[in-house]
Amino acid sequence: MTRPTTEQAEFGEVEVRRWAADDAEELRDVIMGSAERLRPRLPWVDEWFADDYDAIGKIAEWNDKWDAGADRHFGVFIEDMVVGAAGLHDRLGPDGLELGYWLADGWTGQGIITIAAGLLTDLAFVDPEIEHLRIIHDVTNLPSAGVPRRLGYTLLGDREATGMRALDDVGIDCLWEVRQADWPGYASLA
Ligand SMILES: CC(C)(COP(=O)(O)OP(=O)(O)OC[C@H]1O[C@@H](n2cnc3c(N)ncnc32)[C@H](O)[C@@H]1OP(=O)(O)O)[C@@H](O)C(=O)NCCC(=O)NCCS
Secondary structure (H helix, E strand, C coil), X not given: CCCCCCCEEEECCEEEEECCHHXXXXXXXXXXXXXXXXXXXXXXXXXXXXXCCCHHHHHHHHHHHHHCCCCEEEEEEECCEEEEEEEEEXXXXXXXXXXXXXXXXXXXXXXXXXXXXXXHHHHHCCCCCCCXXXXXXXXXXXXXXXXXXXXXXXEEEEEECCCCCCCCCCCEEEEEEEEHHHCCCHHHHC
């Protein structure tokens, strides 16, 4: 295992790293190939289907946000293959980040996104200003709930959803949180 930087980390076969322009075509193929399963939970999936969709431009937009100190979008890779994505989103004020994720078809049920989310939790807390991370998912999205549960996040409770709602969401969010002071580091949980 290499020493984590804020842009890359790995555990076993799972690597998380900042997206690069070269990933664009594969990322689009993976999203389109997994759309039937992702669409009910992720409201942005169909934008990737436009004939003239600019995936390289999208990655450049994400990286501009990263460089501006806002959202950080990571790819999740196994042996350099795109198997999913995860992000640290700047939605909770200066001392918090929201962690989001999805997996491609064929890669669920193996603990991969739990590892990726654990690594992103490590990377988020490299910044001493970040005191807490949250994972927020629709109350009906049970596979999503498994991730913070396995990582030892605390369930704070439910609230009415505020953002865009995906097709299968009922609009009640579950909020999970971990505080920097309570995070033991992913390696000690694995
Ligand atoms: C949310 C999502 C990423 C969860 O995927 P997942 O495969 O359940 O999560 P993981 O990769 O952590 O795998 C956990 C599963 O692998 C199993 N597993 C196998 N080996 C494991 C290991 N070594 N470590 C942990 N879990 C392991 C777990 O038991 C669990 O299976 P279970 O749910 O049947 O108990 C996936 O359902 C998804 O892409 N959903 C659509 C998008 C979405 O909803 N995103 C979140 C929006 S809030």
